Amino acid sequence: MRILCPDGSEKEVDECIECSKCYPKIITKMLLGGRNKKRKKRDKPRYGVTRLVGGCLRRTYYDLTEDVARTLDKMWIFTRGTAIHEMVQKDMPPEDIELFLDAPFATCSAIGFVDALHDGVLYEFKTTANIPETPQEAHILQAQAYYSMLTDAQRAKVKKIQVIYFSMHKIRAFDIVPRNVLPYLEARGTILTNAIKTGVAPKREESYLCRLCDFKDICYGHKSATHVPDQPVKVEKPAQSTLL
Ligand code: SF4
Incomplete structure (x- = not known):
């Protein structure tokens, strides 16, 4: 996760905590504690x-x-x-x-x-x-x-x-x-x-x-997406979407 600074720049979580110009460091830590976890890659x-x-x-x-x-x-x-x-x-x-x-x-x-x-x-x-x-x-x-x-x-x-x-x-x-x-x-x-x-x-x-x-x-196309699919394309049929 990255943090958007009031001046428009972006920082990593640790950089934001280190900077702490917006709020005292104890408050920035409280807001961002545990927020820089990486998502695990799974088969499914x-x-x-x-x-x-x-x-x-x-x-x-x-x-x-x-x-x-x-x-x-x-x-x-x-x-x-x-x-x-x-x-x-x-x-x-x-x-x-x-x-x-x-x-x-x-x-x-x-x-x-x-x-x-x-x-x-x-x-x-x-x-x-x-x-x-x-x-x-x-x-x-x-x-x-x-x-x-x-x-x-x-x-x-x-x-x-x-x-x-x-x-x-x-x-x-x-x-x-x-x-x-x-x-x-x-x-x-x-x-x-x-x-x-x-x-x-x-x-x-x-x-x-x-x-x-x-x-x-x-x-809406005002900015480009960055995601590049890393798996072979295989489109599966969606399951029935009716609510029971
Ligand atoms: S991605 Fe965001 S802006 Fe686009 S349709 Fe969904 S909610 Fe609206």
Whole structure:
């Protein structure tokens, strides 16, 4: 990961911490701690559920293949979200939080961590500037994806699924209908795997989020993509994408 400085230059994480002109070093370290991990190369790719359900798959493709610098302000949004999660989870037994799930498919796997499965409720926590009137589609799908990825024994314990939004002023919980979305995850994962292999980005899924997208310049051709596919091109047929 690289950091975009206010003067427009870009720095590696360690250089940014060393510089620390924007904030005291202790704050820069807090924002960037553990952010310079390298992705492991695997025979079969593994995608986090949030990458598969989070709106635009083209954006996910660029996020996996392009090294776009991020501002420290953006890192504060991520760090603050993690801190609120930890605050909510702190009184739950360790075995009820951050449950790792893995759904293997033919061409890839979907992986994820459930925020909490506690007292019969599967929780997905979201920090946000403004609490929505209804839960966002991507958040509904994320919670349903985790539900679908549980073992039968774990799923038998789930009486309710909830997405809980935390803003600076309010908290609001929404009940989510359980649904098997594994075919949808597999279809999205297959499209992504093919795109990475061939170097051809998935089609645009335009929305109001485009204006906040880190990759809009590449997406609309104002900047060139750098990704060069390193595997022989072999296009696989996407799985059925219908939501069950
Ligand atoms: S600009 Fe919009 S369509 Fe393009 S990658 Fe970003 S979110 Fe997707």
